[in-house]
Amino acid sequence: MSVTTGASRRTLEKGPSGWLAAPALVFFLLFAIIPLFGVLFLSFTRWDGLGEITLDGVSSWTTVLTDPITGNALLVTAKIMFFSFIVQAPISLLLGVFTAAGQKYRAALAVLYFVPLLLSSAAVAIAFKALLDPNFGLGPGLGLPFLTQDWLGNSDLVLFVVVFVIAWQFVPFHTLIYQGGVRQIPTSLYEAAQIDGAGRIQQFFSITLPQLKYTIITSSTLMVVGSLAYFDLIFVLTAGGPGYATRLLPLHMYLTGFKANDMGAASALGVILVVIGLVLALLLQRLGGKNRNDSQLEGA
């Protein structure tokens, strides 16, 4: 009896046994760490995907780093990341705050907002491709000249179309995160503010926004790092084109590996992608301050 008490006290003091993390760690090792080193190794080889893998020194790296298309892909990635964030963050924050309130119609609206997230990216891309077609799409169909643009074939326009479609698909997800975040804010704060005579807008800026700090960081991390992984949507929608206008880094990696059959260069691009993702995630975590990962709820 006394042994059990001693053990549970120790558990309380030291936290749960580290062994509980073992299954997750094994999977992480198997499906993340080992392939990562595999890719690192491949980036120093020459392989067309079929024949022998031959060691080739740093030639893949020099190819990738001197290729202007890589630079362009980085630029496209940065642009899509920046504009996606600028568009999605405010919209999803406002929608999240709006739908967090309890009225019935808002619950119905929240369900509607959520629908785009339930569709697969490929389906979203195919639908938008059909809608935006300059000859058979929405514009010509409804006879609306301003909608009859060469949305996906115009190098200057296509990036913003892509950002729009991405936002259409992912705003619901971030709205959901913000909705949850807002609902965690104690109502006593708002009641106190009301007694002090603060209006709705002042409540938003003085209570909601500061209380959502960690939600904002979480959502932003997902948005920014996630935009490094936009692939399926853009691949189906524009195939990276016209030209290289929407060929962002993950797509460039895929096309290099599986269309041009240059696995070495594609692996080098993959390594670059991992490094950028890690750096961005760490930077965003820094913004959260020291106790960023601590729970905001008492007792948990």
Place this chain on the structure above:
Amino acid sequence: MFNRKLRSTALAAALTLSLAACGSSGPANVSADSPSMWGLTGGNQANTQKSIDAWNTAHPDQSIKLDFFANDAYKTKVRTAIGAGEGPTFIYGWGGGVLKSYVDSGQIEDLTDFIAENPEVKDRYLPSIIKNGQVDGKIYALPNNNVQPVVLYFNKDLFDRIGAQPPKTWDQLMALVPKFKEAGVAPFSLGGQSKWPDLMWLEYLVDRIGGPEVFNNIAANKPDAWSDPAVLESLTKIQDLVNAGGFINGFSSIAADSNADQALLYTGKAAMVLQGGWIYQGMKKDAPDFTKGGKLGFTTFPTVEGGKGDPANIVGNPSNFWSVSSKATDSQKAAALEYIKDGMFTDADTQTLIDSGAVPVVTGIESKLEASPDKEFLNFAYGLAKDAPNFQLSWDQALSPAQGDAMLANLDQIFLNKITPEQFVATMNATIGK
């Protein structure tokens, strides 16, 4: 007790495994050791399905598992699968540099002995077609469908409306552009997002201007082979046509895999399209009024003034091919060869192909073509293929995959006016030998 438990567990596991093997949509008699086949969606999908269904019904012990993929997706998938040792028994291909890369890495069976033992298989093909399945004098691939020359299709109604004739020369073609634009019609449709339709323009222009040797030098990896003046002139002509507004608004976002480019022709939004013989099958299905009503016209690619190439030369795909995977099991290989020998190009198959609006690559079909309601197009395509002094395989398939990809990407840039012909030539010269 324990033993019985173990036995029932093993039985359950075996059941699960066999159930999993039947998970695909194939008939119930398909087992894990049945040969697998990956076909392409589109024009010949129904024909392939019909042929395999007939084979599977007649040979339940040698059933073939059949799946279909879209063209661009297939080209990526099959190579990755073969590299991973997961490829199908029947490998669908186009011949050329891609076939050679399979041969070089030992992925496909040498069919030379099989053909020597079964001369009747070889004898059924048009001789000019079968040689495209050969690498270094050995046979690695056998034709499996129809001749696919690239043809200039046009909408007769639109030509009547502006009172013009289909172009015989490049100058006539250029002169038609402003006339159609004035009438509110795009002169040419183009599936530019898929990139390979762009290539048809370059292939024909280079052949008309410089003759077949220009590309033969490129394919032979001769240094600076892209610097031939015929290539520069062709690229310049393409950009002239783009700048004159020859191609439909938004062409660079139109994917050919969804048949949107041919839809523009039969809906009257574009007057002409340069495309492969296979789109006739698609239009016959999707727009029967257009093909049957005599509104669809077709002709050869125009000549270029002062050009060296024979105007009867054609480009395109002589046929598609089946290769047999060397990684398949012996019984899969044996069944696959049985099908190639007895199941392919049966009388029923040949008739199905003709009925779908295609010209099978087999000999002695003249009377069948003549009896077809599509005889006008079929005789035209058959005549093109039979009489052509040179039938150039599509360049993206003729070159190595790495060169082919670079070429398509850079040609896309030419159509978008993002690079000059000189830049194209310099970039492509750097890929020679890769």
